[in-house]
Amino acid sequence: MANVVTPQLFESGYHAATDVLAGRATAATVRARLMDRFGLPQRTVDGYWQCHIALLNGTKFRHTLQADGWRFNLAKIAELGPVALMAALETFMEHIVYLKGKAGGNEPGLHRVHEEFVRAIQTSAVFNIAEAALDGQVAEAMAEPADVRSARLRQAPSKPEQQLVLSRIFKRSPYVIAEVLLRAAGICESCESPAPFTRADGRPYLEVHHRIRLADGGDDTVENAIAVCPNCHRERHFGAAYSEAGNGALPEVNSVMTQGDKETEK
Template sequence: MVTQLTDDIGPAALLPALQSMGGHIEYLDSFASTTLAKQSSLRSLYEELLLRLSPIAKTTDEDEIFAQWVADAIADSASERAKRLADASPLPQTRHQIVKTFRRNPDVVAEVLLRAKGVCEGCRTPAPFQRPDGSFYLEVHHVKRLADGGHDTVDNAIALCPNCHRERHFGRPPNSA
């Protein structure tokens, strides 16, 4: 059935349907034991489609590709960039992707923010601003990324100002001079 679907409709056209199906499964999961037989067959179809479509859903790291395009554009001449800008559509292209996200524990975030007391645990400077509710704006960062098997715990998280947080994600790693 999955092969026929992907052959008839095309794999890229199935991505939005797959995302929607994932949402339905998540909704059904919220009712615990309801419709287990239906849910298991739906989940089986979802997992089979996901396995089949995942190579086209995100074959490379889009952020890395975009960063390289920006670096290439910076290295190019102003006149070449101007030519491309003149020909470029003002409407961005769209793409569909399947993304795995983590539901973080709000108590971990709360404890880390309270521990920081409004001071960045990276650079030790006060938070850059306060939110409308008066709380200090810091971002909670996992030392070992959840995507890399890190735990969503207070011990694996620190409160950082936006600059330190971006540096942790995009800066040079320590000892990489």
């Protein structure tokens, strides 16, 4: 048989990998089987069954493999769900980065396969509204009778189901955060209590909160930020008084003052 990689090798390599993982065959057995069937050298056939194991286990992969071979194996892992696929894509990207360091190894085809499955994850995942949904579910659970809650606790799995979520984050300026923390000098700018503890490096622990949320169009500026203790920070996101002001924004009567302003007001 000619030394040609065919789509049948992708399928056979996948089944060989599942046999090894399940303990139905040894590496030597599947290697000999593939070499005999396809007339290919050991290193070539090793790539086509070890690829799937590497993607599942997150191990390094150093064989040369066609883009279609990667696509086939990623499609099989995608059947296990988006969490498994996300982990496999991290391994795949590590391999692509490895190839960039080799002469002629930066294959555009591999990048296209990676982007293809990233798009698949984006369409199957949900956006990160889990925390808000959980808060509503907790409120409903607290309103149920005690016997109903007890029954549901007995039925609840001890290991939580995993779900892949997509989050939009803002790349905040470290200089704005630094300036606000220096202005606060370790004192919560809401309740005026000292920071509840210090970090490992000795800095007082305060959190920087945006008066008008970035998600609501607020600016990432010193004027729009306040350094608060964790308790006050949670209040601004979930407290009744602040939710009435709108999405955790500080009411106008609690506007932030600089140290100079405070001294002037006295």
